[in-house]
Amino acid sequence: MEGAAAAWTGAEARTLPEAIAILSRSLPDGPSPEIFRRAKFNRPEAAPALWRLLFRVLSPLREDCAAALLGPGDQAHWVKVVLHSYGYPRPALAQLPEDGSQGSRELLLAFSWLMARGPLLEWVLSQTCMRLGDQVPTCECEALASPGLAALQVDAGGSVDLRFLQWLMGKLRFRWRSLICSQQEQCALLSKIHTYTRGCHRDQNLGHLSVTETKMLRDPEGSQKLLQALEQENARLEAALEWRRYELVFWKWMDTVLGACPPECHAVPTFLPRIPERGNGELELLARELQALQEELREQVLSRRQAWETQGQCRQELARLAGAVPQLIWILPPGC
Helix, strand or coil: CHHHHHHCCHHHHHHHHHHHHHHHHHCCCCCCHHHHHHHHCCCHHHHHHHHHHHHHHHCCCCHHHHHHHCCHHHHHHHHHHHHHHHCCCCHHHCCCCCCCCCCHHHHHHHHHHHHHHCCHHHHHHHHHCCCCCCCCCCCCCHHHHCCCCCCCCCCCCCCCCHHHHHHHHHHHHHHHHHHHHHHHHHHHHHHHHHHHCCCCCCCCCCCCCCHHHHHHHHCCCHHHHHHHHHHHHHHHHHHHHHHHHHHHHHHHHHHHHHHCCCHHHHHCCCCCCCCCCHHHHHHHHHHHHHHHHHHHHHHHHHHHHHHHHHHHHHHHHHHHHHHHHHHHHHHCCCCC
16 A cells, blocks of 8 residues: 555646546446545545446446336445445445445445456446347346256255245246247337338348337437437547546555545455466566567568668669760760
């Protein structure tokens, strides 16, 4: 922690607001940079926005569908359950109230843990991108697709009510059949649209219009909303690409956020990105390969330069001889 604090320079401190602003722009409905700054000092007014941010990045559903299914308290409880299943190492998150009244610093640490755990921005962008074509999601359930059901894991001293398990299995089969039926109905509707619009698309390989394009034909004013959504998505993509330049500044600032936690919270090991032990050998191998490639390129440059110099000398000699030919013609006698 001390080494990271010593490496924190004034230039990086001045770059920090821009880095957090770029991160906010890369997230769908991301909170303002002021929310991140207040969360460092554990201000309660920053907690609701961070609860919504965590639910947004963890939810596989669209924002409007997810918000309609769960209220703010249920969203906070759902975030706790999902982070626990992911192996979030800090128990302080489970102790936070679900009314969004406090715990903004802990929520900021949980968000940074998700970013350090994997390519969070790439996943969020892939989930929220506009679907201009027609895609039917594939239902995959290994437990139901396999010939036999997975064995139940029961504690040795516990008891299981068989009727309750039968009820759960029946409910699961009913939900699964409902999902399959809804997908079959969706495929039937897509087939009708593709059949009726066959030959209307300028791309002959595609041959038909998609649902989005059909809606644009029925409602031309809706194309303006689609254009605005595409512009917002492009802005998020540009911010995600620019975020790579400022990522190190953000992680150094998160080190100071950890330093602002109470002393009893430092018992849990930090979860910021680390280079694995086997990465040192890979880096050395990569350095040797780069050095060998640099030597090879240097040799090729020298050989090309020598060839160019030789060609240049030959051209100069030819030009000199070409200039001397007319003089020889005037010097020679007329009969020659």
